Amino acid sequence: MDRELYIPRSWTCDPDRCRAAGLSEDTAFATKPELAARMIGRFLDAGHCVGWVAGDEVYGGNPKLRSALEERGAGYVLAVACSSEVTTGAGKIRADALAAKVPKRAWQKLSAGAGAKGHRFYDWAVIGLAEPRPGSHRLLIRRNRTTGELAYYRCWSSAPVPLATLVRVAGSRWRVEETFQSGKGLAGLDEHQVRRFTSWSRWTTLAMLAHAFLAVVRADEHARHLAPDGLIPRTCNEIQRLFTTLVVRSVHDAAHRLRWSAWRRRHQARAQVSHYRRQAANQT
Numbered sequence: 001m002d003r004e005l006y007i008p009r010s011w012t013c014d015p016d017r018c019r020a021a022g023l024s025e026d027t028a029f030a031t032k033p034e035l036a037a038r039m040i041g042r043f044l045d046a047g048h049c050v051g052w053v054a055g056d057e058v059y060g061g062n063p064k065l066r067s068a069l070e071e072r073g074a075g076y077v078l079a080v081a082c083s084s085e086v087t088t089g090a091g092k093i094r095a096d097a098l099a100a101k102v103p104k105r106a107w108q109k110l111s112a113g114a115g116a117k118g119h120r121f122y123d124w125a126v127i128g129l130a131e132p133r134p135g136s137h138r139l140l141i142r143r144n145r146t147t148g149e150l151a152y153y154r155c156w157s158s159a160p161v162p163l164a165t166l167v168r169v170a171g172s173r174w175r176v177e178e179t180f181q182s183g184k185g186l187a188g189l190d191e192h193q194v195r196r197f198t199s200w201s202r203w204t205t206l207a208m209l210a211h212a213f214l215a216v217v218r219a220d221e222h223a224r225h226l227a228p229d230g231l232i233p234r235t236c237n238e239i240q241r242l243f244t245t246l247v248v249r250s251v252h253d254a255a256h257r258l259r260w261s262a263w264r265r266r267h268q269a270r271a272q273v274s275h276y277r278r279q280a281a282n283q284t
Contacts, residue, residue: 003204004035005197022196033062040074050074054173060154075157077140077169082152085140088111089130095152098127099141107143110164112171118279120171121145122175126163136160140170152169186240216237231265232272238265239256
């Protein structure tokens with residue numbers, strides 16, 4: 001939806017360097033959470049609505065970003081470090097120390113969403129916090145069912161929501177990484193030289209537009225045509241491959257390419273079914 005370029009402080013303190021790179025001389029340093037708040041603000045000011053914001057520890061550990069989201073009424077599930085301090089009825093305590101006090105019965109096995117090899121199941125627990133600001137403040141804890149490794153999330157919503165909702169939002173953060181990976185692999189998002197700000201802005205905008213084109217075509221394809229039995233729905237990767245071979249660089253006839261497309265989707269569907277069956281068998 002939007003993009004900002006992180007510019008190190010060593011650049012913003014050097015007007016000559018900024019000028020050579022096509023940046024304004026009055027370019028000020030901004031942290032990544034500040035850039036995120038700027039983009040989210042633009043998104044909301046444009047009249048769009050967002051129910052939740054998810055992010056990693058870089059953003060969850062920034063109290064100014066959390067306050068800005070609360071003021072805009074945007075719920076969030078933001079990862080924080082184990083050393084992050086939270087406010088409880090007994091005072092401030094580290095997140096990992098608070099997690100150690102969670103009783104066994106408080107943990108619930110829930111899926112953070114479907115992955116390439118089945119649902120991502122973890123154990124989850126949630127603890128209410130005694131923050132002075134209005135709204136529902138909670139600490140969400142995720143435990144890996146194999147290794148026991150813990151992850152922590154600061155959560156806020158204008159009204160209390162079920163644990164399953166917080167888990168769903170926490171799991172949705174993987175879409176960000178998947179989108180970056182997809183944008184780089186399908187639209188060349190990372191193939192610029194970043195010589196000057198103007199060229200970076202143009203390249204990034206065009207790459208995002210190309211990726212948006214694939215996403216819209218994929219969504220339209222799923223809405224209009226159900227995948228035949230034994231095939232997965234067409235993915236952005238498959239649409240990009242078909243677009244390149246049928247429109248941009250047509251070598252074989254369309255029927256030949258469509259047969260290869262069906263073969264790939266059938267193979268992926270079998271692999272998906274196999275992964276889900278194996279996962280179900282391991283959990284019974």
